[in-house]
Amino acid sequence: MANKNVIWCDEKTLQKDISGKIYVVTGANSGVGLETSKQLIKQGGHVIMACRRVDAGEEEAKAFGDLKGSYEVMKVDFADLQSVRNFAAKFKAKYDRLDGLMCNAGALFSGDQAQYTKDGIEMSIGVSYFGHFLLTELLLEQLKxxxxxxxxxxxxVGHAGNAKNRYKVHFEDINWKNRKYNGVDAYCEAKVAVNLYAMELGERLKGTGVSTASVHPGWARSNFGGSGVMMKVLRVFLYPFRNSITNSNEESAQTSLHVLLSEDAPQHSGAYFSQHSVLYRDKECRKGGWPMTSPNPHAKDMEAAHQLVKLSRQMVAL
Ligand SMILES: NC(=O)c1ccc[n+]([C@@H]2O[C@H](COP(=O)([O-])OP(=O)(O)OC[C@H]3O[C@@H](n4cnc5c(N)ncnc54)[C@H](OP(=O)(O)O)[C@@H]3O)[C@@H](O)[C@H]2O)c1
Incomplete structure (x- = not known):
């Protein structure tokens, strides 16, 4: 049974023939990224499924069957900036256009001990934001x-926080060296960075025909959170309510597909697009919106966005 609160793409968007167009979807072997890739291929697109585990991508893609479009699985690890550079170089050597980039890969690193990427960046923000920042900047010419x-x-949704605690990017301590680490807080801060980057890039690319968006996919029944005991218990507990509060991966891919394919999304370049979510602490946000105004002022602060991009250039050596 489908979740009745889901915002769906319109028929026109999901019927659009995108033959000849090239897309990159990161984290495409699982959950939201896999469903996003599948729908793009179904509509005739060629999707580069950017996965850190190529074998997992190939395995999942076997189930695509006889879809109209095509795909290629390519390796990238967002916890390693050299791997991102290698991916971009390989992509550019093979493809001379890029119609859509969906920076989808991400993970929550729970616990009270920070983990770090190969380049020494805290893992949540390293994977969700800095790795994708580098990839996007390296592929900008192809997009333009x-x-x-x-x-x-x-x-x-986590980026929003609540009225008493609005997450923000801690420019003075991006890597949690001088703060008590909390994996959930780190994840939510990383997603504030994501919203700011979409805004800044949208502003920077005005007039180029390249539009940007940040996306909340809803509460997806994906592999998010991993297979630890806590997640298993949570999944069992949530089972009876799954159709009213969580979404299938197909439902969760709708917002990404809207951003990539709809006629309307480019009119709101830089904006935040959200699926419905019971997890918003601000009740008025729960129905979601394409686009939607974030309740978090720190995620709408263009000055912070400029500061973030300046810092990001230094951190990824661009
Ligand atoms: N699920 C939700 O309810 C929810 C809610 C809000 C936002 N999101 C966001 O939605 C996005 C997709 O998540 P999902 O729900 O589809 O989760 P998922 O099923 O766990 O998929 C996450 C994907 O990201 C990939 N990934 C993780 N770390 C990576 C790295 N270092 N380099 C390359 N790829 C990496 C994973 O690869 P492996 O399979 O190799 O680990 C996997 O393909 C994430 O950005 C997540 O933060 C999800």
Missing amino acids: KSAPARVGILSS
Whole structure:
């Protein structure tokens, strides 16, 4: 049974023939990224499924069957900036256009001990934001050349926080060296960075025909959160309510597909697009919106967005 609160793409968007168009979807072997890829291929697109585990991507893709479009699985690890550079170089050597980039890969690193990427960046923000920042910047010329083109980047309801605690990017301590680490807080801060980057890039690309968006996919029944005991218990507990509060991966891919394919999304370049979510602490946000105004002022602060991009250039050595 489908979740009745889901915002669906319109028929026109899901019927659009995108034959000849090239898309990159990161984290495409699982959950939201896998469903996003599948629908793009179904509509005739060629999708580069950017996965850190190529074998997992190939395995999942076997189930696509005889879809109209095509795919290629390519390796990238967002916890390693050299791997991102290698991916971009390989992509550019093979493809001379890019119609859509969906920066989808991300993970929550729970616990009270920070983990770090190969380049020494705290893992949540390293994977969800800095790795994707580098990838997007390295592929900008291809996107501009292929305009109209789109960039989406996966945020989360978590970025919003609540009225007493609005998450923000801690420029003075991005890597949690001087704060008590909390994996959930780190994840939510990383997603604030995502919203800010979509905004800044949207502003920077005005007039180029390349539009941007940040995306909350809803509460997806994906592999998010991993297979630890806590997640298993939570899944069992939630089972009776799954159709009223969580979404299938197909439902969760709708917002990404809207951003990549709809006629309307480019009119709101830089904005935040959200599926419905019972997890918003601000009740008025729970129905979601395409686009939607974030209740978090720190996620709408263009000055902070400029500061973030300046810092990001230094951190990824661009
Ligand atoms: N699920 C939700 O309810 C929810 C809610 C809000 C936002 N989101 C966001 O939605 C996005 C998709 O998540 P999902 O729900 O589809 O979760 P998922 O099923 O766990 O998929 C996450 C994908 O990201 C990939 N990934 C993780 N770390 C990576 C790395 N270092 N390099 C390359 N790829 C990496 C994973 O690869 P492996 O399979 O190799 O781990 C997997 O393909 C994430 O950005 C997540 O933060 C999800």
